[in-house]
Amino acid sequence: QKEVEQNSGPLSVPEGAIASLNCTYSDRGSQSFFWYRQYSGKSPELIMFIYSNGDKEDGRFTAQLNKASQYVSLLIRDSQPSDSATYLCAVIKAAGNKLTFGGGTRVLVKP
């Protein structure tokens, strides 16, 4: 079992719709959760982080965390073609300070 799992996609979304991305993690002691956006050929860019159960909103992005289900999600509202990218879920475990990444979900927003 991978430590952090994501559906590789591609997730095809019409412009203006909501994109919903999911991520599960295996270590119940994981403490911190992150979503990165990575454009092709570029380095990852942090877009959201969440530490507590529930929802966290930032602009068009909402991160949702459910530690009991070991599940974190990202919603992108009013999707734009510029949102087309690979979205990486990352987790920091209780021990150590490194980020463990999922394989990423490729999102395609079609005009």
Added chain:
Amino acid sequence: EAGVTQSPTHLIKTRGQQATLRCSPISGHTSVYWYQQALGLGLQFLLWYDEGEERNRGNFPPRFSGRQFPNYSSELNVNALELEDSALYLCASSPRGARGEKLFFGSGTQLSVL
């Protein structure tokens, strides 16, 4: 303020050679992380340095090694290069003890092994 800088941008080597990749963290950051991203794959954790010490190591063979200098810059060395080492190598830095929201990535070094 300068971000994380990596050099070289591209590196072409042949199988069996050695590669050295360099990373300069953001000023004030003491932790440096190295990740490997093979084509179409996610980021695989390689090494974490903090205050000049190796703090954690990913599941990579010993021919992947590195070090951190007193100015907190870092080198990643890959010996006896293999074709499957071709990947984007990303360096990230953060302040010591910080959570991930203060972790920033450099633009990476694209290593091609022929």
